[in-house]
Amino acid sequence: MNRWAGDPRLRGPLTPLIAGAAISAVVALVVAVANACVPGSGRPEARPSRPAAASGAPVPSPAGTPGPITPPGYAPDRPVLGRPFADPSVIKVAGTYFAYGTNNGEAAMPVATAPSPTGPWTRTPGDGLARLPAWATTGRTWAPEVVPPRPGQASYTLYFSARRKDADVQCIGAATASSPAGPFVPVEGDPLVCPRQLGGAIDPASHIEPDGTRYLLYKSDARETSSIFLVRLSPDGLGIAAAPVKLIGHESEPVLVEAPDLVKRGGKYVLLYSSGWYFRSNYQTRYATAPSIEGPYTKAPAPLQSTEAYGRRIDGPGSADVLSDDTGDYLVFHGIIGYHGGANVNRGMYVAPLGWDGARPVVRGVPVRYEAEAGRLNGCVSALDRPNASGRKAVGPFDRDGCRLEVPVFAPTAGRYTVRTQYANRSGRDTDLELSVNGTAGAPVRLRATGGADWTSAAADVELGAGWNTLGLRRLTGQGQVDYLELR
CATH class of the missing domain: 2.60.120.260 (Galactose-binding domain-like)
Structure with a gap:
């Protein structure tokens, strides 16, 4: 869930646009109105993109519940956002879906909205991130993850990775906002996660247990020792509460492991992750399962998504995020839509229905x-x-x-x-x-x-x-x- 989205302009400073605050105000008003129309509701509907663990797949919608709108031309192997929108994650708030992506030439954190997981998706003007914290420099703000407010909280929490000013490493920071559209204001002080001895950290991913215990997953960024770690957070999600635990390493993988996402299905924890180079066709989505959250994790023998599995209809699928709502599960991920030399690629956002055979994920659109x-x-x-x-x-x-x-x-x-x-x-x-x-x-x-x-x-x-x-x-x-x- 890392790296540039392909536009050379993003290597320079990215100034938040004033329009972002205006969009946020409009979104907040819409959310409030929608919430007021729901009998007995005192706050907006907010389902985490990575839901609290459950023993099985989401319960099917009750009879008569309208399913999501599928726009004309949608297919699980076609991008729903063709412009650069790498490392996507999605949440649902008051009937609207919000997507967040890695920096591009227009924003440090681009935001898009849709009435349905499958679209149509529309980029919102402005920048979802108001500014970076004092420890970070612009141009490498990667793999954002937004978590809706928990009971007793009022703010949306953003996790992101950014480059340190005083060291050539990426670290993970946090930010908060009153609206899912932002602008998110960073928490000042030291980075939330920054293991310099492991080359830094990228690709933050939230996981919340049914009892409310909060965790953060991330990838250690040194190429030779890249691994997926899990760390328990404080109840507000803004502090570290325990020592990190290594879940998997890159042994037997093509190049490295990164872009984690964790859910519980079929009585097991299912860890999705990417391997390979994000700018090459060998980038792919894989998964591992475990009986407990800290493991041990057993890797599946074959990738869940790959260029070959799609018959080359999607190039380098990876950086997958599980979105759950009352209609089921969806896999949100990116694929390469343009090569510009070296590691400079454009990646678009895809959304595919996701099913579960126990703890085994099955993606619509991948021929079996x-x-x-x-x-x-x-x-x-x-x-x-x-x-x-x-x-x-x-x-x-x-x-x-x-x-x-x-x-x-x-x-x-x-x-x-x-x-x-x-x-x-x-x-x-x-x-x-x-x-x-x-x-x-x-x-x-x-x-x-x-x-x-x-x-x-x-x-x-x-x-x-x-x-x-x-x-x-x-x-x-x-x-x-x-x-x-x-x-x-």
């Missing part, structure tokens, strides 16, 4: 492959050795009535998905299969004749429920072999 041979096979469909197939196996031959394959698949959210069937059909004529969902006939799938060792695919759209579903393929005519099903 399910090998056919791992499904349930009946008597006339069996696993076949095929060296050119994915996993070196396929199933078939679907040459008799009643031949059927059933494959369990996981959908992160309810909705319409595309199922791509990878197959070979060397019978010399087309084959027709029926694609069903949870035992109900869905769409026809035609397997065109193929030649030699060629494999090709056919696609069909289906409606899936959130969670596990069963996709079935049943023979109608002809014969063929199925390599895998891919859910998009």
